[in-house]
Amino acid sequence: xxxxxxxxxxxxxxxxxxxxxxxxxxxxxxxxxxxxxxxxxxxxxxxxxxxxxxxxxxxxxxxxxxxxxxxxxxxxxxxxxxxxxxxxxxxxxxxxxxxxxxxxxxxxxxxxxxxxxxxxxxxxxxxxxxxxxxxxxxxxxxxxxxxxxxxxxxxxxxxxxxxxxxxxxxxxxxxxxxxxxxxxxxxxxxxxxxxxxxxxxxxxxxxxxxxxxxxxxxxxxxxxxxxxxxxxxxxxxxxxxxxxxxxxxxxxxxxxxxxxxxxxxxxxxxxxxxxxxxxxxxxxxxxxxxxxxxxxxxxxxxxxxxxxxxxxxxxxxxxxxxxxxxxxxxxxxxxxxxxxxxxxxxxxxxxxxxxxxxxxxxxxxxx
Amino acid sequence: xxxxxxxxxxxxxxxxxxxxxxxxxxxxxxxxxxxxxxxxxxxxxxxxxxxxxxxxxxxxxxxxxxxxxxxxxxxxxxxxxxxxxxxxxxxxxxxxxxxxxxxxxxxxxxxxxxxxxxxxxxxxxxxxxxxxxxxxxxxxxxxxxxxxxxxxxxxxxxxxxxxxxxxxxxxxxxxxxxxxxxxxxxxxxxxxxxxxxxxxx
Numbered sequence: 001x002x003x004x005x006x007x008x009x010x011x012x013x014x015x016x017x018x019x020x021x022x023x024x025x026x027x028x029x030x031x032x033x034x035x036x037x038x039x040x041x042x043x044x045x046x047x048x049x050x051x052x053x054x055x056x057x058x059x060x061x062x063x064x065x066x067x068x069x070x071x072x073x074x075x076x077x078x079x080x081x082x083x084x085x086x087x088x089x090x091x092x093x094x095x096x097x098x099x100x101x102x103x104x105x106x107x108x109x110x111x112x113x114x115x116x117x118x119x120x121x122x123x124x125x126x127x128x129x130x131x132x133x134x135x136x137x138x139x140x141x142x143x144x145x146x147x148x149x150x151x152x153x154x155x156x157x158x159x160x161x162x163x164x165x166x167x168x169x170x171x172x173x174x175x176x177x178x179x180x181x182x183x184x185x186x187x188x189x190x191x192x193x194x195x196x197x198x199x200x201x202x203x204x205x206x207x208x209x210x211x212x213x214x215x216x217x218x219x220x221x222x223x224x225x226x227x228x229x230x231x232x233x234x235x236x237x238x239x240x241x242x243x244x245x246x247x248x249x250x251x252x253x254x255x256x257x258x259x260x261x262x263x264x265x266x267x268x269x270x271x272x273x274x275x276x277x278x279x280x281x282x283x284x285x286x287x288x289x290x291x292x293x294x295x296x297x298x299x300x301x302x303x304x305x306x307x308x309x310x311x312x313x314x315x316x317x318x319x320x321x322x323x324x325x326x327x328x329x330x331x332x333x334x335x336x337x338x339x340x341x342x343x344x345x346x347x348x349x350x351x352x353x354x355x356x357x358x359x360x361x362x363x364x365x366x367x
Numbered sequence: 368x369x370x371x372x373x374x375x376x377x378x379x380x381x382x383x384x385x386x387x388x389x390x391x392x393x394x395x396x397x398x399x400x401x402x403x404x405x406x407x408x409x410x411x412x413x414x415x416x417x418x419x420x421x422x423x424x425x426x427x428x429x430x431x432x433x434x435x436x437x438x439x440x441x442x443x444x445x446x447x448x449x450x451x452x453x454x455x456x457x458x459x460x461x462x463x464x465x466x467x468x469x470x471x472x473x474x475x476x477x478x479x480x481x482x483x484x485x486x487x488x489x490x491x492x493x494x495x496x497x498x499x500x501x502x503x504x505x506x507x508x509x510x511x512x513x514x515x516x517x518x519x520x521x522x523x524x525x526x527x528x529x530x531x532x533x534x535x536x537x538x539x540x541x542x543x544x545x546x547x548x549x550x551x552x553x554x555x556x557x558x559x560x561x562x563x564x565x566x567x568x
Contacts, residue, residue, distance in 0.1 A: 003400060004400075005393070005396055005397050005400050005406070005408070030412075031412065114412070142431075170412075171409065171435065171436075174409070174410055174412050175407055175408060175409045175410070175435050176393065176396060176407070176408040176409075177406070177407045177408070177432070177435070178400045178405060178406055260432075260433045260434060260435070261433065261434045261436070262433075263433035263434070264433030264434035265433075265434075267373055267433065336436055338434075338436065338437070338438035339433070339434045339437070339438065340438045340439065341438070
């Protein structure tokens, strides 16, 4: 394999193909349609399943059905389309079948626009569908990571029998970047499907895949088992990147695209003598609670940067619990924050908490 | 390297849809990758169509790239007047501005930029390939941009090799014309001046 210039949407679709995805169900929506387009071409030529469903509601229920049959399966969409999928996502969670959902977020609420945004954090991390379920949520910040997370998503989904969401945004879907695709992994033969899967009960006891437990005590026992599973996921699957936090007195907390914008901003701030780092949650659920808490013990202030009105901010505030000032800088509606603006917010916080003593005087960046 | 996010170059390319703005950026990004560098290509995307506005940002670095977008680009290629109006104020002081004067009827007002003014539509037409305006201007940028030029790995020859790799076979009869367009652009841009020398457009 070699590094190629790849568009994010095409990259994750091809990564899914190479991860042995057997079936893709989706419905076109900008800014992720290139993924569907790529699957429309690739899946049939490999003898696999591609269906452009009549709606996102249909697509997610096709995912549910194929997952129940033990297939490696995925869908992808963008914010309004993912909203339509919420009922099916809850049913999938309630049935404990593995499925991968890629959300290439765009500006909202409502029809919004097709520009990059991170305004589905709460929807994807806190639920969105009904019931006490959780998903593993991965937040890639480069095209390479979008590829790697898509492959990882299938493995995690099957290992934990859960939904794994790859939470990207329009900029990651639309941009091109040098990245390396994984080697081709052929789909698992039908004979090797999971023991719980609905593969035809000839010569074995019947399997049942369902999210219904009419007896409340049985539903409660099931919920307790789900919660125990989520606790085990929390103990095993937290992923986080700390960038230049070793000597940092100020840290930016950001995920996905906002984190890479912040990395450019802190490079400039460091040139001005500010000791700034970035903590980037790679898994949004499970959230890197321990790493963030440890960082909050040693810095003077935290700046949360998001392409929304402050959604992950709620989790940061919960974890930090007023150990240290937490400030927020965000742009909404599909506007990407420029590194210069993030830099200004970093300087403002540094001055507020007295972490700018050695720094060069703060100069306003012309708009 | 703690400051790997500091790029070698960031370039905005802007014009009308259909002028090859996005393609010129992709060619630069592909070539940067072939030269062993890191690169990002970021398009303006939206409900746009031929004749609407289009732009892309290409960042080139020797390490991992942070932001694929920039508020104050170090360099810009503008293919029409609306793009000059939009990006002239944004190019960083001391930066490079490559202007397609075939579609721009005013001078560059700022005096703190290195301005390369080329009637690229006319140059491309003289070469017999009026669609190569974008490639003429890219050739000019690569010849004049101090850091990209200093790499010595993004010459017309290198870009021609990249094109031969990324262009579908059916377009290979245009490889020679593309190389000629890159070389003509480079020739018209000349070498980077020792100091900023505003030329106007």
